[in-house]
Amino acid sequence: MNIAVLGTGIMGAPMARNIARAGHDVRAYNRTRAKAEALATDGITVADDPTHAVVGADVLLTMAADADAVIALAEQLPSGDAIWWQAATVGIDGIERCATLAEERGLTLVDAPVGGTKQPAEQGNLQVFASGPDAALDACTPLFDAVGSTTLRLGDTGAGTRFKLVFNHWLLGLVENLAETIAFAEAIDVDARGFVEILAGSPVGAPYVGIKGPAMVDREFDTSFPLALGAKDARLALEAAERHGLELGLMPVVLERFERAIARGHGDDDLAAAIFGSVD
Known part of the structure; x- marks a missing residue:
């Protein structure tokens, strides 16, 4: 073709x-x-x-x-x-x-x-x-x-887009939860790297933890998907929920944290730069 x-x-x-x-x-x-x-x-x-x-x-x-x-x-x-x-x-x-x-x-x-x-x-x-x-x-x-x-x-037509919005809701929530948990670990003197290693191999973890977790701990971001586009996708999820009369509780927080990291200059960095929305 x-x-x-x-x-x-x-x-x-x-x-x-x-x-x-x-x-x-x-x-x-x-x-x-x-x-x-x-x-x-x-x-x-x-x-x-x-x-x-x-x-x-x-x-x-x-x-x-x-x-x-x-x-x-x-x-x-x-x-x-x-x-x-x-x-x-x-x-x-x-x-x-x-x-x-x-x-x-x-x-x-x-x-x-x-x-x-x-x-x-x-x-x-x-x-x-x-x-x-x-x-x-x-x-x-x-x-x-x-x-x-x-x-x-x-x-x-349209079903693919709706499925992708749900997919992204899960993914972005996972990324922000991981970022905040790593920030929490660092704040209370828990070995964040060791935590990520345990979580990545745990039934309560996810394979994505092993990809984004080390980048968050090391503050090293080889951009595979920019944080700014993650924020865009969060907005799309919120718009879709509002259109259908559903109030999402998690996604507004995700967006606020992503926007905080973007305001600190990390919009073009990888999605793992969400960590900068949870640390000073």
């Missing part, structure tokens, strides 16, 4: 590479061209603008920071009968905006955000939360297989 990948940041670039390695023809576009140029060594054509990237494409893949960035890309797409795989986390309002635009342009929208960060994206081990028309999902299955280890088919 011919694939156009629009947005080649931390997630989009490795997804483009894995799709190309699976034997598909890939053209890529990124607003900052320098971020896409390295893809040329993988046989991927780097386009100067979205219009050139999508010429003749069977599937248009968008992976940008938020709904506004996705829509800004998609508004430059020509009308046609291609499939638009929207893979970013854009929230309920965002996917509805995408659906409206897709209908206007004659595109078939596949709402399939992905779970995972930089390393799983590089390894082709993302989780794909796919929703949309069955025929379009069937057509995209080879692409899902190229970028992910697991694909959930969840029903009509």
Whole structure:
């Protein structure tokens, strides 16, 4: 298949590479061209603008920071009968905006955000939360297989986005709880590193503790997913809950702590920099 990948940041670039390695023809576009140029060594054509990237494409893949960035890309797409795989986390309002635009342009929208960060994206081990028309999902299955280890088919367009919001609610709560617990351990002179090691291997722990815990203890952040985007995802969860008449108790605290760490200059650092929302 011919694939156009629009947005080649931390997630989009490795997804483009894995799709190309699976034997598909890939053209890529990124607003900052320098971020896409390295893809040329993988046989991927780097386009100067979205219009050139999508010429003749069977599937248009968008992976940008938020709904506004996705829509800004998609508004430059020509009308046609291609499939638009929207893979970013854009929230309920965002996917509805995408659906409206897709209908206007004659595109078939596949709402399939992905779970995972930089390393799983590089390894082709993302989780794909796919929703949309069955025929379009069937057509995209080879692409899902190229970028992910697991694909959930969840029903009509919008179901993937809602599932991703729930997934992120759990993940962000886990990260903040870990950050605060490490801060608590340090404050009362408990060996935080030893605690993380025990927790990572405990039935009450989680594998993610072994990934983010050491980074929090060492205050070393190789960005696999920026904290600023974690805050964006927390806001999307809160917006979705409010829309459905549910008052979340944990997520406002998570967002407040993330924003505190961002205000201290850690927005571009990895999600593990949430620790700076709990320590002075």
